Amino acid sequence: xxxxxxxxxxxxxxxxxxxxxKGAGKMGNTVLNLGGEAEANSVIDFNNNFVDSYKNTSxxxxxxxxxxxxxxxxxxxxxxxxxPIITSSMDYTLSKIKEIPSGFGKDKAAIEADFNTYKTRxxxxxxxxxxxxxxMNSEDYKDDKGAKAEAIKKEIETDADALxxxxxxxxxxxxxxxxxxxxVVLKDHPMKEYIISSKNVMNSLDSVIELLGKQYAGKxxxxxxxxxxxxxxxxxxxxxxxxFNVKGQQYAYKKTQFENFNKxxxxxxxxxxxxxxxxxxxxxxxxxxIQQMDSSYESVLNSYNSFVK
Numbered sequence: 001x002x003x004x005x006x007x008x009x010x011x012x013x014x015x016x017x018x019x020x021x022k023g024a025g026k027m028g029n030t031v032l033n034l035g036g037e038a039e040a041n042s043v044i045d046f047n048n049n050f051v052d053s054y055k056n057t058s059x060x061x062x063x064x065x066x067x068x069x070x071x072x073x074x075x076x077x078x079x080x081x082x083x084p085i086i087t088s089s090m091d092y093t094l095s096k097i098k099e100i101p102s103g104f105g106k107d108k109a110a111i112e113a114d115f116n117t118y119k120t121r122x123x124x125x126x127x128x129x130x131x132x133x134x135x136m137n138s139e140d141y142k143d144d145k146g147a148k149a150e151a152i153k154k155e156i157e158t159d160a161d162a163l164x165x166x167x168x169x170x171x172x173x174x175x176x177x178x179x180x181x182x183x184v185v186l187k188d189h190p191m192k193e194y195i196i197s198s199k200n201v202m203n204s205l206d207s208v209i210e211l212l213g214k215q216y217a218g219k220x221x222x223x224x225x226x227x228x229x230x231x232x233x234x235x236x237x238x239x240x241x242x243x244f245n246v247k248g249q250q251y252a253y254k255k256t257q258f259e260n261f262n263k264x265x266x267x268x269x270x271x272x273x274x275x276x277x278x279x280x281x282x283x284x285x286x287x288x289x290i291q292q293m294d295s296s297y298e299s300v301l302n303s304y305n306s307f308v309k
Contacts, residue, residue: 040181043103045096047178050115053094054167057122060089061160064129068153071136075146083136086129094119104177114169121163128156190246194258195308197239201265202304204232208272209297216285225276232272236265254307261303268296 067084074080100112132152135141141149186192208228215221240262244255275289 037185039101039103040184042101043174043177043181044185046101047174047181049093049096050170050174053091053097054118054171056089056093057091057163058167060086061125061163064125064156065160067129068132068149068156071132071149072146072153075136075141075149077146091122094122103181104174107173107177111170111173114166114173117166118163118170121159121166124159125156125163128152128159132156190248190251191254194242194244194246197242198258198261198304198307201232201235201239202301204228204235205265205268205297205300208232209293212275212285212290212293215279216290220279220282220284222276222280225279229269229272229276233269236262236269240266257303257307261300261307264296264300264303268293268300271296 063084063086067086070080070083074083097115100108100115102108104111132149135148135152186195189195211224211228215225242258244258246254271289271292275285275293278289279285
């Protein structure tokens, strides 16, 4: 079965868009160990499973970090109406990764080292979180005035920083092989032109998110934001005008998914236009606008992943 790359959510880190590059097939046969479709599929499987794990784990850690902050406040006598409720979740995609594919070639050992760091730090955070919950539920903080809560918070923050660094390293290192692998499996794929065009939209979208993230933390630059808007809007319009005409009954339902992706992208364009107007008036990007963009981005991403799966 041919495998298509699933993209990771941008998170609060750099975007992890993966695109088909001209000449990637040649790179796959010379620099990397991609002898055929089986090796290419194993690389794409690893990519899809890891980025899915990374996305879900990052969300979970964000919630845990908020819990640690509230735990320290409450344990030191501060006013906390209700502690955040965090449900445990199984990371099924991570459990699917049994080994690092040989298709990563010379980077295999480095990827494995970062991957092991990622897993270790993830386990550390989960154990420390359970320890903190027990401490808070039993109200042991009344004995040490919150000292343990503060110590665990620092330990979790240290592990979280290390996990994010390792996760970014893995994604950066697997990109060349994953690009090459997709070139292999897309060679004769019936939806090749629609997938490549849609990924161009996603690459532009990630560039937009990166820019807005920087401007949100700093100063709003209307000219830069407008330039990215024009580029993204043009790609969305071009993609939306493509007539989805793929032979084969098994691809019939993909027409609706392709249209849903374009609708989600068009909605992002609308929100982006509003953000530029609001930011120009306020002199900075308002909180509610950046939150809307984040939500809209995830909608586009999910629609894309549904289309290419």
